[in-house]
Amino acid sequence: MSVQEIAKGVAEADEIDRLGPNVILDKNLMAGSIVLEVTPSGSSAWVKTIKIDIQLLDGTIKSYFKSRGLEMMEGTYISEKLIHSFIPEHVPAPLAFGSYESIPNMHYYICDYIDMTDDLPDPARFGQTLSKLHLNSMGKSPTGQYGFPLTTHLAFVPNDNTWTDTWTEWFSNAMRKMLEEEERSHGQDDELDRLKEALFTKVIPRLLRPMETGGNRIEPCLCHSDVWPGNVKPSVDDEEELVAPPRYHMGRAYVKEYFKNILPSKPEEDFEDRFALYAMRYDLLHSALFPKEPRFRATAMAEMQRLVDKYPEGFQEAVVL
Template sequence: MATDGRNVDDKQKLDENLLAALPQGGEVVSVTPSGMSDYCNTYRIEVKLPDGSSQVFFEKEGSGEEGHGCVQSAWMSESATYEFIPEHVPRPVATGTYKSRPDKHFFLAQFVDMIEDDIPREESYMRAIASLHSRSMGKSPTGKFGFPVNTRFGNLEQDNTWSSSWEEFWTRQMKDFLEKEHAAHNGEPHEELERLRPLFFEKVLPRYLRPLESDGRSITPCLIHADLWPGNVKYMNDGKTACVYDACAMWAHNEVDLGVIRNPRYPLGKPYLKEYWKHVPISEPEEDVDSRNSLYMLRGQILLSTLYPHDPKLREIFVSNMRLLVERVLEEEVAKASPAGQVQFHL
């Protein structure tokens, strides 16, 4: 067990259960806030070891049921991703509940110094992601899509109930996400979204997901990070290796992780997608990959609209992209049913 040697009030000293997770015989010399989190407190903890060296740790701390869910999500997600790409993920150390505060929970990991201002170039960024997907492909503990616990995007719970069908799993998640988005806007009606929603589930999802698992094709679950915006991928201090963290992991179709790469909100885009495809083959049918990429992009856009309902632009962004997908499918249906050259369609 470590000791807290800081000259602070006893109430400010680290909890006994947290100290027990730190190196045996170590002495805590500093605890400082670390990074930004809207839903949990985060800290950098420096520990001096008996041999005179130091180790630094990252703690995420949450209170109550929501805090416990966030901490559990972090522990399970980071442990899973670390198993497959340890060179890119801070080593998870421990998780637990404070002895002094049974309503307060913690996740502890190795602290990694990173270059905050630089977004890794496509080679570094996508090498980490492609490695995660390739190394975990076919190793789902149940052989199904899902995850052992419901993980968190921010503080939004993600239903990870196991399913043998990718279409069924993704449809269920999208219905849940849209219900959460509706609730976050206090049930405020959105005429276009209400018109698009049934078409999205009845037309778009079957059109782009069902072919992945029909006509002899199948999808092999792999572990995905599921929140790969640039705030969660940074260079380590060597300026070459990407550090990937803060996952809300699940076993899924690997292309889901590429949805955020397409999002115009982030300065990534086509060069990063092209780099990924150098390492991982496109799922069949290959001709649908662009539409699937748009479909998977919607997930993050819907969740952002849910987390930040005060910004109406976020809702309009995902509704407009949903509309494009619906129109694409309906136009395709009309083209198949009409003589060549006579396609005219407007939603």
């Protein structure tokens, strides 16, 4: 799905979901309830997001959060439901996803509405929350592999969640998919092609395979793949951190607090470059999302070049005599 298609869908949603008191919403969206008011909530370049205040048949007043796009909404619903099962006190409860009865190509996702501030979360409490998600989900992969049972998205960019036996393989697949999407936005580049070849044959094996060889071991866990200030907010009511839909300013303090709960994987001396490798994928994501902005590709290529220069020999497995 292109940026233009997403923008068109958001504009169409503005015409369909009216704002204000006592509005009429689609039957599939709010069956069995009275809509009290619909107001804008949050902001997104990719979907329309609104707050819906309703009265249930028993008189209970509830507030819900809604966004749209069927494959995106299904991925959001399933993944958020799973995250909620591991850290329910930190994630709004997912309620439903589906399509409108009146307009079959208009889709939605609904979860509990929680009022949040625009403040950054406390590093220590954030580190506890994120590590709790990872620790609680460790060993719970339904196949024992790395992956996910359906497509999820970073904005409108689909992730390759194919099940794999190793983290090296999964991340390689995910990086290839991101590079394909980035090239779709900015076109082919000879220098980037050269760097990509070395990235997959040298850098990724060198940085990731040591975590799974030579007596080292890692285990699949559930990861929220887009933890940034727009997705992590303190609640207005209790200041608890939320990993929820609504390198930035969340810097080293957050990493340090996380490592008070979960230590870096071995070999620890590779952590900084693994960190850079993972961050590079998000520079490519931004490049894919903004086809008229060249600086994200430039940033990713500079980091690629640094790692290619640092690890020209790639992964060399130790020989046991």
